[in-house]
Every structure is written in structure tokens, then in C-alpha cells.
Amino acid sequence: MKILLLGKNGQVGWELQRSLAPLGEVLALDARSIDYSGDLTDLNGLVSTVQRYKPNVIVNAAAYTAVDKAESEPLLAMRVNAEAVAVLAKQACLLGSLLVHYSTDYVFPGTGEKPWTESDTTAPLNLYGLSKHQGETAIQESGCQHLIFRTSWVYSARGSNFARTMLRLAIERDSLKVIDDQFGAPTSAELLADVSAHAIWAFQRQPGLGGLYHLAAGGEASWNSYARFVLNQAEAKGMALKVSAKDIEAVPTSAYLTAAKRPANSRLNTEKLRMAFSLYLPDWQSGVTRMLTEVLENYKC
Numbered sequence: 001m002k003i004l005l006l007g008k009n010g011q012v013g014w015e016l017q018r019s020l021a022p023l024g025e026v027l028a029l030d031a032r033s034i035d036y037s038g039d040l041t042d043l044n045g046l047v048s049t050v051q052r053y054k055p056n057v058i059v060n061a062a063a064y065t066a067v068d069k070a071e072s073e074p075l076l077a078m079r080v081n082a083e084a085v086a087v088l089a090k091q092a093c094l095l096g097s098l099l100v101h102y103s104t105d106y107v108f109p110g111t112g113e114k115p116w117t118e119s120d121t122t123a124p125l126n127l128y129g130l131s132k133h134q135g136e137t138a139i140q141e142s143g144c145q146h147l148i149f150r151t152s153w154v155y156s157a158r159g160s161n162f163a164r165t166m167l168r169l170a171i172e173r174d175s176l177k178v179i180d181d182q183f184g185a186p187t188s189a190e191l192l193a194d195v196s197a198h199a200i201w202a203f204q205r206q207p208g209l210g211g212l213y214h215l216a217a218g219g220e221a222s223w224n225s226y227a228r229f230v231l232n233q234a235e236a237k238g239m240a241l242k243v244s245a246k247d248i249e250a251v252p253t254s255a256y257l258t259a260a261k262r263p264a265n266s267r268l269n270t271e272k273l274r275m276a277f278s279l280y281l282p283d284w285q286s287g288v289t290r291m292l293t294e295v296l297e298n299y300k301c
């Protein structure tokens with residue numbers, strides 16, 4: 001099997017380089033790749049990449065993910081998250097390849113408290129959500145074979161992430177305020193990549209499994225309870241913090257002005273995915289604990 005991976009150095013892309021490796025030959029690209037174009041703003045380049053490499057599976061982990069910046073760069077966000085995805089879908093259709101793509105709970109309006117199902121009505125609150133929704137729609141309307149995974153609150157040990165930021169702030173500052181009225185499930189890039197590989201493998205044997213799925217770790221958290229969990233673990237490992245977990249102040253979303261509106265309810269119902277692929281999705285705490293073990297071991301104060 002030949003797999004084309006786009007966005008190889010993002011959180012999910014990096015983990016996919018590992019998880020896809022046992023499935024076949026992987027051509028992993030990013031926007032700077034030279035022999036083949038992996039730049040999602042270069043639509044002709046993408047067509048040429050797919051036509052030359054002829055992958056059986058295209059995995060698109062590249063995306064414009066700067067949620068606030070997207071409000072002032074709508075054309076770029078739309079190009080990467082919608083137009084380029086439409087091009088990939090069309091090429092997948094022509095080749096008969098499977099397109100694997102990632103989307104977000106930001107396609108929903110964030111109302112209520114119930115975890116969103118795949119059939120709930122979408123109504124994005126911000127430009128990023130709108131661009132991701134248009135990408136999903138382009139794939140579905142193209143008629144290509146696809147797996148779309150909507151996820152939420154992605155983190156990885158690599159690069160910057162919420163947990164690292166909380167640790168840094170708890171060391172540097174005398175107080176810490178964290179939003180307590182947005183709810184979701186912190187989901188590791190590792191889990192997304194592992195489930196993706198499993199789903200591709202299953203799809204090869206049962207193509208009827210194609211479709212749209214919600215994929216997130218089990219349980220739920222607010223940003224505030226997530227931050228408390230992180231600081232609790234750090235304190236338990238003997239890290240010296242100026243702000244301890246119990247002193248994190250809970251504030252509403254309205255305490256922070258951001259360019260893009262955020263949904264309060266990012267909960268995703270993952271039953272469809274778990275049933276279709278016979279999967280168990282561990283609670284978010286187990287992935288965060290694992291990531292923290294790595295981060296805390298290497299943490300430089």
C-alpha cells in the first residue's frame with residue numbers, strides 16, 4: 001500500500017509518521033518539501049503530487065489551525081482548510097484512493113451540554129470552524145472514499161501545548177486564572193494517529209466503514225480542571241510551583257477577549273466510531289499523564 005501523508009510535522013502528522021509506517025510505503029510531506037509539493041496553498045502542486053505518487057491512501061494532517069488569526073486571514077484559512085481539501089478529494093476520487101482527513105468540534109455552535117453526534121446540525125462560531133466545515137462538505141460531496149475524524153483539544157508532548165503553558169505560568173507567576181466554562185476532552189495526537197492507522201487497516205478489509213466519525217478521548221474536562229490536573233501531577237513529582245493546583249482561579253470565557261469565538265460545549269459523542277471499529281477510547285487523564293511524564297522528565301525550569 002502507498003500512503004501520502006500531508007502535514008508530517010504537525011502534532012498529528014508527526015505521530016502519523018510512526019503509526020502509518022507498518023501499513024505500507026509512506027511519502028510524508030510538509031509545506032517545504034522539495035521533490036513533491038506538500039504545500040496546501042499550491043493547488044496545482046497538490047494535483048501533481050497525487051498524480052505522480054498515485055497513493056492508495058491520502059492522509060491529510062495539514063491544516064490552518066491558528067483559530068484567532070484565521071479571523072484576519074480568511075482567504076488563507078479557506079485555501080488550506082477548504083479549497084485544498086476539495087482538490088485532494090477530487091484527486092482521491094479520480095484515483096479511487098481513500099482520503100483520511102481531520103476536522104473539529106468547532107463545526108458545532110457549542111450550545112447545550114450533550115456530546116455532539118455526527119448527525120447533529122453544524123453551525124460554526126468562527127472562521128476556522130467554517131473553513132473546516134467547508135473542507136468536510138467538499139469531501140462528502142466529491143463522492144470519494146473517505147474517513148473524516150472530528151476531534152477536539154489536541155495535544156502532544158512535542159512543541160508547545162496547554163500543559164506546558166500551565167507549567168510555565170505556574171512557575172513564573174503568582175496567580176493563574178483559567179477558563180472554567182468550556183468543556184471538551186483533551187485528546188492526544190498519539191491516540192488520533194493510532195486510531196487512524198487502525199481505521200485505515202479496517203477500511204481496507206471493509207470499505208463500508210468509510211464516513212464521518214467523532215474521535216476524542218473518554219471523559220470530559222474544562223480548561224480549568226485540565227490545568228488543575230496538570231499542576232497536581234507536577235506537584236506530585238516534586239516540581240516547585242508558585243501557583244499550586246488548588247489555587248488556580250476559575251474564570252468565565254468572557255474574562256478573555258479573543259478574536260475568534262470559542263464553543264462552550266466541545267464534547268463529542270464517539271459511540272459511532274467505537275462501535276464501527278470495535279475500539280475502546282481511554283479517558284483523557286491517561287493520555288495526559290503519559291504526556292506529562294515525558295514533559296516533566298525533560299522540563300527545564
Ligand SMILES: NC(=O)c1ccc[n+]([C@@H]2O[C@H](COP(=O)([O-])OP(=O)(O)OC[C@H]3O[C@@H](n4cnc5c(N)ncnc54)[C@H](OP(=O)(O)O)[C@@H]3O)[C@@H](O)[C@H]2O)c1
Nearest residue numbers: 009010011012031039040041062063065102104151153154
Ligand atoms: N489542535 C487542536 O486542538 C485541534 C482540535 C480539533 C481538530 N484539529 C484538527 O486536527 C488536525 C491536526 O491538527 P494538529 O493539532 O496536528 O495541528 P498542527 O500541529 O497545527 O499541525 C498542522 C500542520 O499543518 C501544517 N500546515 C499549515 N499550513 C500548511 C500549508 N499551506 N501546507 C502544508 N502544511 C501546512 C503546519 O505546518 P507549519 O507549522 O509549518 O505551519 C502544521 O505542521 C487538523 O485538521 C486540525 O484542524 C486540531
